[in-house]
Amino acid sequence: MPIPRLLVAIVDDEESVRTALRRLLRSAGLDVQTFATGSEFLESLKPGRPDCVILDLHMPQINGFAVLSRLKELHNEVPVVAITGHDTPEARERALAGGAKAYLRKPVDDKSLLSAIESASAGSRKAARVKAKERSDTP
Amino acid sequence: MAVDLRDQGYPRNDHTPKDEPASDRLVGIYTRLGINQEFDISFVGRPNEATSAQWECFPWAAVRLHRPYSQSQFLPIIFKAEAGCAVATPGSRGFDVSPECSHMNLVTVIWSMIASACLTLAAMHLLVWFRKRTAWANLLFALTAVATAGMAACEVGTMHAQTPEEFGLFLRWFHVPGWLMIVTLVGFVRLYQRAGRPWLAWTVCGLRTVTLILDFVFTPNVNFRQITALRQISFLGTSISVAEGVPNPWMLIGHASLLLLVVFAIDATVTVWRRGERRQATLVGGSIIFFVTAGTLQMVLGMWEIVHMPLTPSLLFMGIVVAMGLELSEGVLRASELSDEVHETEARMALAAEAAGVGIWIWNIALNEVWGSERWMRMFGFASDADVTFENVMQRIHPEDRETVEREIGRALAERVDYAGEYRVVLPDSTQRWLTALGRVHPEANGSGGRMLGATLDITGRKASELEIAHQRNELAHLSRVTMLGELSGSLAHELNQPLTAILSNAQAAQRFMAREHVDLDEVRSILADIVAADQRAGEVIRRLRSLLKKEEVHHQPLSVNDVVQEVLKLMRSELMNRGVIVHVEVAKNLPQVQGDRIELQQVLLNLVINACDAMAERSAGTRRLRICTELVDTASIHISVADRGVGIPPDMLEQVFTPFYTTKVHGMGLGLAVCRTIISAHGGKLWAQSQPNHGATFHLTLPVDARSAEQREDKHE
Numbered sequence: 001m002p003i004p005r006l007l008v009a010i011v012d013d014e015e016s017v018r019t020a021l022r023r024l025l026r027s028a029g030l031d032v033q034t035f036a037t038g039s040e041f042l043e044s045l046k047p048g049r050p051d052c053v054i055l056d057l058h059m060p061q062i063n064g065f066a067v068l069s070r071l072k073e074l075h076n077e078v079p080v081v082a083i084t085g086h087d088t089p090e091a092r093e094r095a096l097a098g099g100a101k102a103y104l105r106k107p108v109d110d111k112s113l114l115s116a117i118e119s120a121s122a123g124s125r126k127a128a129r130v131k132a133k134e135r136s137d138t139p
Numbered sequence: 140m141a142v143d144l145r146d147q148g149y150p151r152n153d154h155t156p157k158d159e160p161a162s163d164r165l166v167g168i169y170t171r172l173g174i175n176q177e178f179d180i181s182f183v184g185r186p187n188e189a190t191s192a193q194w195e196c197f198p199w200a201a202v203r204l205h206r207p208y209s210q211s212q213f214l215p216i217i218f219k220a221e222a223g224c225a226v227a228t229p230g231s232r233g234f235d236v237s238p239e240c241s242h243m244n245l246v247t248v249i250w251s252m253i254a255s256a257c258l259t260l261a262a263m264h265l266l267v268w269f270r271k272r273t274a275w276a277n278l279l280f281a282l283t284a285v286a287t288a289g290m291a292a293c294e295v296g297t298m299h300a301q302t303p304e305e306f307g308l309f310l311r312w313f314h315v316p317g318w319l320m321i322v323t324l325v326g327f328v329r330l331y332q333r334a335g336r337p338w339l340a341w342t343v344c345g346l347r348t349v350t351l352i353l354d355f356v357f358t359p360n361v362n363f364r365q366i367t368a369l370r371q372i373s374f375l376g377t378s379i380s381v382a383e384g385v386p387n388p389w390m391l392i393g394h395a396s397l398l399l400l401v402v403f404a405i406d407a408t409v410t411v412w413r414r415g416e417r418r419q420a421t422l423v424g425g426s427i428i429f430f431v432t433a434g435t436l437q438m439v440l441g442m443w444e445i446v447h448m449p450l451t452p453s454l455l456f457m458g459i460v461v462a463m464g465l466e467l468s469e470g471v472l473r474a475s476e477l478s479d480e481v482h483e484t485e486a487r488m489a490l491a492a493e494a495a496g497v498g499i500w501i502w503n504i505a506l507n508e509v510w511g512s513e514r515w516m517r518m519f520g521f522a523s524d525a526d527v528t529f530e531n532v533m534q535r536i537h538p539e540d541r542e543t544v545e546r547e548i549g550r551a552l553a554e555r556v557d558y559a560g561e562y563r564v565v566l567p568d569s570t571q572r573w574l575t576a577l578g579r580v581h582p583e584a585n586g587s588g589g590r591m592l593g594a595t596l597d598i599t600g601r602k603a604s605e606l607e608i609a610h611q612r613n614e615l616a617h618l619s620r621v622t623m624l625g626e627l628s629g630s631l632a633h634e635l636n637q638p639l640t641a642i643l644s645n646a647q648a649a650q651r652f653m654a655r656e657h658v659d660l661d662e663v664r665s666i667l668a669d670i671v672a673a674d675q676r677a678g679e680v681i682r683r684l685r686s687l688l689k690k691e692e693v694h695h696q697p698l699s700v701n702d703v704v705q706e707v708l709k710l711m712r713s714e715l716m717n718r719g720v721i722v723h724v725e726v727a728k729n730l731p732q733v734q735g736d737r738i739e740l741q742q743v744l745l746n747l748v749i750n751a752c753d754a755m756a757e758r759s760a761g762t763r764r765l766r767i768c769t770e771l772v773d774t775a776s777i778h779i780s781v782a783d784r785g786v787g788i789p790p791d792m793l794e795q796v797f798t799p800f801y802t803t804k805v806h807g808m809g810l811g812l813a814v815c816r817t818i819i820s821a822h823g824g825k826l827w828a829q830s831q832p833n834h835g836a837t838f839h840l841t842l843p844v845d846a847r848s849a850e851q852r853e854d855k856h857e
């Protein structure tokens with residue numbers, strides 16, 4: 001059974017950024033979903049999907065920090081890579097404390113991004129595999 | 140020098156009475172002549188032979204007079220003497236040396252005085268007309284006076300005529316100045332008094348012209364068909380000639396013209412009187428009526444030989460000339476008084492202008508001559524005796540200011556409004572001065588040409604202070620701007636990082652796509668297009684930032700307030716988002732432009748928006764609302780308001796927030812609002828605050844509408 005490709009969600013209010021990141025991840029062989037707002041993303045959440053979220057912290061209305069809080073409330077452990085164009089130590093601390101697996105400054109380099117996705121999603125894939133095994137072991 | 144009359148070819152009278160020695164008769168003559176024989180006269184001829192039978196017949200004499208007695212150009216024979224002359228006339232039996240001849244001849248004296256007075260007056264008023272060609276009344280008066288002098292000359296000619304032919308000739312030529320006299324008199328009444336019926340005027344002139352023509356048609360003249368003899372009568376103690384002969388009935392035309400002239404004068408005088416100019420009516424009108432009537436009566440009575448008297452109209456018309464002269468002199472006198480007043484006023488003005496450091500100038504537009512006071516000439520670097528034209532002045536004005544000055548002066552001339560302007564002049568030694576000028580247009584009566592009068596003040600010192608203050612204000616504004624942008628640095632970085640992210644990620648994606656075996660060229664094209672767009676956006680952000688950060692001189696230009704609002708919102712987009720502030724913008728459409736400095740106005744709005752955000756920081760998310768409105772107020776100014784839902788400002792602090800170094804922020808310098816108010820004042824506007832505690836604060840600012848933009852707007856509406 002082939003290992004399914006990683007599905008990465010991109011949440012950013014700016015279309016140009018969304019499009020560019022989608023292209024980059026697709027070029028790296030990942031599946032990509034994009035969302036213009038935090039609420040759209042939260043509504044689309046399904047168990048085990050996506051494998052990783054690239055979350056812009058600065059968005060109108062529901063910003064990245066609010067999304068992180070909401071995920072915590074939902075006990076959703078989808079790995080989050082926070083990205084921001086407004087980099088401050090407070091934002092970094094708040095994001096990581098809020099549950100983000102990684103914190104990256106815009107503009108983000110492809111290697112840094114892919115490596116952050118990989119390490120963030122590694123745990124989740126392992127967990128997914130364990131969960132899948134548990135399901136298959138269950139008669 | 141003595142002249143022996145026998146040498147002149149005159150006949151000698153040999154009726155020498157034996158009973159009376161010549162010396163006794165001479166003593167008698169001398170006594171009557173008022174000559175002191177002992178001191179005043181000496182004989183050079185032979186006095187003993189100089190005797191005659193009658194008193195009136197004095198044969199010849201050669202005398203030497205030691206003091207002047209009289210002379211007359213009208214008497215033919217003159218005994219010239221060393222110190223004067225005695226006068227004799229050739230009589231039928233030798234030489235009549237009549238005592239009158241040697242006396243001051245009253246007729247000659249009076250008529251000569253009339254002629255001289257008239258010619259002097261004529262010369263004066265002719266000069267007035269030469270200087271001011273529109274003074275037609277003065278020209279007509281001068282001609283009237285010349286005509287009177289001519290009439291006087293002809294009259295003397297007739298009175299001293301020796302033969303009927305001579306009399307006839309002088310009388311014929313008398314009609315030439317007579318014609319001129321009447322025509323100019325009619326013209327004077329019409330032009331100066333602005334009265335009299337035109338048809339009467341034309342009739343009088345026409346009849347008089349006919350009379351003049353007939354005068355040269357008939358022989359000897361229009362007065363007489365024939366002059367048969369001359370009669371000697373005594374007039375003013377002088378023996379003068381009057382004619383006897385057959386009157387010419389055609390002269391009735393001349394008399395009719397005189398009668399009509401009287402009617403014309405009466406009619407004109409009534410008009411002038413009714414108009415309220417009673418002095419003029421009495422003086423000029425009254426004298427014309429009286430003297431012309433008297434002259435006409437004299438002509439009629441004399442011609443029809445009802446009375447025997449000489450022709451003396453010039454004596455009467457002299458009365459008219461005097462009246463007219465007095466009337467015109469009144470004007471000249473008033474002009475002279477006014478001239479004195481003007482000179483005094485000018486002197487006072489010059490003194491005041493000099494004391495105030497003001498240069499006075501007058502620009503004669505038609506002649507393109509600029510006269511300037513000494514100070515004004517110095518202000519422009521002209522020599523005090525230089526001939527200055529408008530172009531010379533323009534050349535001195537700084538090239539950057541020249542177009543504005545020319546345009547504003549052109550507008551003042553076209554719209555007949557006052558000119559006011561400030562400009563720089565560059566003097567020949569390359570020094571630069573700031574001047575301010577005020578000018579007023581004085582058009583000619585016909586609306587063309589005219590003059591522009593004005594005053595100019597050197598404001599270089601004031602301008603330097605103003606420029607220094609403006610420079611300091613700009614420095615402060617720049618400092619405030621940089622500080623403000625420092626506060627926004629995070630948001631601004633975000634604004635820049637967004638397009639940079641798009642560029643980098645797109646480019647790296649493209650690299651990866653290109654590394655594949657099958658390159659999707661459409662994808663690559665799309666990526667490149669996005670990179671270009673993102674790059675342009677980044678450039679915009681940098682341009683906006685740079686314009687706010689760079690230190691430049693204030694540059695006022697027509698601009699749209701709504702554009703300024705949008706620019707500020709773009710700059711603040713990220714900040715507003717970060718702070719969770721919801722912005723409502725209500726901008727009025729089709730607003731006229733304002734004159735302003737784009738950067739400074741952006742700075743003011745940025746400051747107000749940041750303050751509003753700060754004021755709402757403590758409010759819960761979702762209630763942080765900012766409202767920006769623009770609207771036109773009474774067509775002359777634009778009102779902009781920035782309202783927040785923050786904590787508000789206590790009433791007693793509403794003014795204090797604009798004072799320098801007043802701040803409620805931890806890191807604030809307290810300069811923001813003070814600088815904003817200075818900027819808006821420099822734009823001719825106002826900035827003030829309103830607040831309801833706990834319901835937020837509203838900052839209002841007004842800016843005057845750009846005059847040209849308002850005009851275009853009005854045109855569009857029309």
